Amino acid sequence: MSFITINNVWKSYGDNLVLERLNLEVEQGEFVSMVGASGCGKSTFLNMLLGREQPTKGSIVLDGETLKDEPDADRGIVFQKYSVFPHLTVLQNVMIADEFSKAKVLGWTFGSSKKVIKEKALEFIEAVGLTPAVKKYPHELSGGMQQRLAIAQALMKSPKVLLLDEPFGALDPGIRSDMHELIHDIWQKNKLTIFMVTHDIKEGFELGSRLWVFDKVRNDPQAPNAYGAQVTFDLPLSARANKEDLNKMIEKVSSN
Amino acid sequence: MKKIMNIKPTKPLAAFLSLLPFVIIFFVYLTASGERLAENPNDKLLPSFQQIYSAIDRLAFTENKRTGEYLFWQDTSASLYRICIGIGISSLLGLIVGLLTGLIPLARSGLSPLVTFVSLVPPMAILPILFISFGLGELAKVMLIIIGTAPVMMRDMQSHVRQLPAEQLIKAQTLGASTWLVSLRVILPQILPRLLSSMRLSLGAAWLFLIAAEAIAAQEGLGYRIFLVRRYMSMDVIFPYVIWITLLAFLMDYLLRKTSEKAFPWYHSNESGK
Ligand SMILES: Nc1ncnc2c1ncn2[C@@H]1O[C@H](COP(=O)(O)OP(=O)(O)OP(=O)(O)O)[C@@H](O)[C@H]1O
Ligand SMILES: [Mg+2]
Numbered sequence: 001m002s003f004i005t006i007n008n009v010w011k012s013y014g015d016n017l018v019l020e021r022l023n024l025e026v027e028q029g030e031f032v033s034m035v036g037a038s039g040c041g042k043s044t045f046l047n048m049l050l051g052r053e054q055p056t057k058g059s060i061v062l063d064g065e066t067l068k069d070e071p072d073a074d075r076g077i078v079f080q081k082y083s084v085f086p087h088l089t090v091l092q093n094v095m096i097a098d099e100f101s102k103a104k105v106l107g108w109t110f111g112s113s114k115k116v117i118k119e120k121a122l123e124f125i126e127a128v129g130l131t132p133a134v135k136k137y138p139h140e141l142s143g144g145m146q147q148r149l150a151i152a153q154a155l156m157k158s159p160k161v162l163l164l165d166e167p168f169g170a171l172d173p174g175i176r177s178d179m180h181e182l183i184h185d186i187w188q189k190n191k192l193t194i195f196m197v198t199h200d201i202k203e204g205f206e207l208g209s210r211l212w213v214f215d216k217v218r219n220d221p222q223a224p225n226a227y228g229a230q231v232t233f234d235l236p237l238s239a240r241a242n243k244e245d246l247n248k249m250i251e252k253v254s255s256n
Numbered sequence: 257m258k259k260i261m262n263i264k265p266t267k268p269l270a271a272f273l274s275l276l277p278f279v280i281i282f283f284v285y286l287t288a289s290g291e292r293l294a295e296n297p298n299d300k301l302l303p304s305f306q307q308i309y310s311a312i313d314r315l316a317f318t319e320n321k322r323t324g325e326y327l328f329w330q331d332t333s334a335s336l337y338r339i340c341i342g343i344g345i346s347s348l349l350g351l352i353v354g355l356l357t358g359l360i361p362l363a364r365s366g367l368s369p370l371v372t373f374v375s376l377v378p379p380m381a382i383l384p385i386l387f388i389s390f391g392l393g394e395l396a397k398v399m400l401i402i403i404g405t406a407p408v409m410m411r412d413m414q415s416h417v418r419q420l421p422a423e424q425l426i427k428a429q430t431l432g433a434s435t436w437l438v439s440l441r442v443i444l445p446q447i448l449p450r451l452l453s454s455m456r457l458s459l460g461a462a463w464l465f466l467i468a469a470e471a472i473a474a475q476e477g478l479g480y481r482i483f484l485v486r487r488y489m490s491m492d493v494i495f496p497y498v499i500w501i502t503l504l505a506f507l508m509d510y511l512l513r514k515t516s517e518k519a520f521p522w523y524h525s526n527e528s529g530k
Contacts, residue, residue: 085428085446100434137521137525153427154430157430159430
């Protein structure tokens with residue numbers, strides 16, 4: 001049995017069919033890059049994994065259990081923006097992750113338990129290279145630093161699955177490649193299972209161990225909402241067997 | 257010659273320009289009052305500055321022979337007490353109800369229509385009901401302020417909670433937060449500065465309701481005094497009282513703003529950046 005099993009999942013909003021007939025299996029430790037035209041349902045798919053949206057039909061099984069239908073600590077997320085808390089410093093932003101579970105009533109920890117959390121938080125802050133900025137508020141950080149912070153936050157809970165929705169979309173190309181290294185290291189070290197949506201197909205190739213391309217197989221120009229997107233290519237990237245295939249696909253995806 | 261829309265005053269000029277209207281009003285008043293008093297020394301409409309000064313002296317710095325109290329300060333403390341309690345309770349209600357209806361869909365369905373409905377009732381129209389049901393004491397006046405300002409604050413807070421990015425609330429849940437912890441650690445600190453600015457905006461309405469209530473039924477208070485001396489056309493008392501009320505309102509506004517800037521630096525930083 002796979003770590004994540006997606007059983008014939010369909011998703012529609014009203015009569016807008018967004019996704020159809022998704023049948024996929026993902027093993028623990030895979031890094032799935034997802035690409036596809038804008039509006040084809042990548043974020044919708046991620047939201048279903050997150051528990052923010054429910055499949056209209058079908059089911060998703062995580063680690064042998066049907067996915068919980070609300071967000072919880074099993075699944076971490078980094079959005080393109082708004083992922084960090086603007087009213088907390090870098091350190092507080094990371095510490096809050098454990099304070100939520102250690103102080104269920106007060107929401108704040110004190111004394112020795114606070115110290116333990118602080119040390120753990122500082123480790124993760126160090127891992128994403130934000131140590132010089134621990135006392136800063138998010139508005140004092142650059143876009144790249146904010147995304148690092150969001151990643152550190154998510155890692156505190158050691159989630160079973162890490163979901164990234166265009167996490168580097170708003171960043172400069174230079175900073176982006178730094179972030180690629182960071183996320184690659186983190187993935188390898190923590191044996192995470194990662195799903196990442198990206199608009200940058202090169203990023204998808206570079207980072208993932210597997211690439212999914214979302215696209216509509218059937219299309220009715222009279223009724224653009226009648227058919228949903230499916231995963232039309234499912235490609236293991238470590239093998240990188242067929243160069244020609246790859247190039248064809250890049251063309252296909254970028255022509256969308 | 258530059259277009260006038262592009263001409264920016266230098267600092268001293270800006271200061272001079274902002275003081276100028278006040279100085280002009282001062283001198284216009286001075287001459288107008290002088291002329292009227294020269295014609296009729298008993299004229300009440302535009303008292304001279306000596307008359308105003310002696311009225312202030314009489315009310316604020318001279319002990320009342322019978323009661324041993326200073327009327328002006330007594331009025332001030334009575335009014336401040338009412339407005340602070342009123343605004344305080346209003347903002348507490350605004351915070352709690354706004355947070356509940358903003359975050360929790362069940363509470364929103366249950367309370368939002370009621371809040372909207374109540375906020376549309378003209379408070380002055382139910383003032384008689386308040387006086388009848390709460391008597392002529394403090395409670396009725398404070399209630400008027402609360403009824404006049406709380407629903408607006410509730411709606412304001414609700415909309416601020418709903419404007420927080422959904423991403424943040426989801427993020428908090430993925431970090432293991434319960435509804436309670438999301439309210440306490442994510443929403444509450446972020447709407448507190450907005451509550452303060454909501455309070456600042458409500459102060460004008462609060463003063464209006466306070467003075468209206470005091471004018472109708474009170475034994476003391478700034479509004480009460482103004483309406484009392486109106487019978488004797490005592491402009492020498494009314495003028496300083498009005499200016500004093502304005503000053504108090506300004507001061508409260510200033511204090512709220514400073515508190516907000518001190519307590520929530522992260523909130524004001526993106527203000528100054530723009
Ligand atoms: N909450 C919603 N209610 C109604 N329709 C929605 C909702 N969320 C998404 N949709 C629709 O679902 C479709 C897919 O949206 P989605 O955000 O998943 O696309 P995407 O692949 O992430 O696009 P992008 O690359 O631009 O982010 C769109 O047609 C969108 O209008
Ligand atoms: Mg998207």
